[in-house]
Amino acid sequence: MAPKHDEIRLATDKRTEFGKGAARKLRRADKVPAVLYGFGEAPAHLALPFHDTFQALKNPNALLTIAVEGEDDQLALAKDIQRDPIKPIIEHVDLVIVKKGQKVVVEVPVHLEGEAAPETVVTVDAQTLEIEADPMSLPDNLVVSVEGAEMGTLIHASDVTMPAGVTLVSDPETLVVNITQQITAEALEAELAEAEEEAGVEHDEPETDAPAVEAPAEGGEESSDKE
Structure with missing residues (x-):
């Protein structure tokens, strides 16, 4: 807390x-x-x-x-x-x-704690949440634990534990944290290629060496045998 x-x-x-x-x-x-x-x-x-x-x-x-x-x-x-x-x-x-004893509504930042499961990405969709509390008891932040959270975990405002005397004002369905799978380099490259194809991006073909040209015989002209 x-x-x-x-x-x-x-x-x-x-x-x-x-x-x-x-x-x-x-x-x-x-x-x-x-x-x-x-x-x-x-x-x-x-x-x-x-x-x-x-x-x-x-x-x-x-x-x-x-x-x-x-x-x-x-x-x-x-x-x-x-x-x-x-x-x-x-x-x-x-x-x-x-005034003491008269509640106020303020926005409070969300603070993450812990480490999510390996090969996951943690995205904070809501940086703050709106709460109501006595001005003498306003929390510095709202702690959200992502310890061990697996891919596909969604944490909504209603899942965030409110300190004693604090009431959530934000929509309870507000998405606060989204845990997704970490994308591999190969998958990222494939997505980029697909996006470029959809956008009609064309890459220039690499230049190749021109075929070698044989030098003419001495005299400037090729000679032929006569019978």
Whole structure:
């Protein structure tokens, strides 16, 4: 069973400036622009500490305690994380307030354990599953064992063991893991040849050496005996 989340505390500041220019200024100061909302409360615009936030959000379902000076702490989950496509930078975070005892729905990654039977291929068809749980008891992942699984084994969402207090939300018939037979080099080559034939792919014939040409006799012409 996957371990539960530890609570992560982030000391934040209220933002008073907005817009792209203000956001860039915050990032240069090692801060992450964020907005916190939920439970009918007015959205709070925050500046999160970059390093602590970056580390915390390596797990997108990390339970965060948002601490603002002079205000009550709020429990929150990251609803949306905007990241720079190239640089290791978080550009903006949407945080949603959660309450102890009130369940939330989140996506949790699937984690495989064990080794399938020899000469098989393990394919993960569903990288995540949607679950419902108390925010204090969200699992880091859902463990699926493939130990000794034979060719033809299909593991559906309904086959995945849920930790205590966790309910599956995804369709129970969702295919999570598919165990197939490992293809041999000969079979792969045959499949490739068949695919090329169906696609009308033609290969050039290998070049052959031209027949040797005998040199003419001296004098440039062949001579013949006369009677």
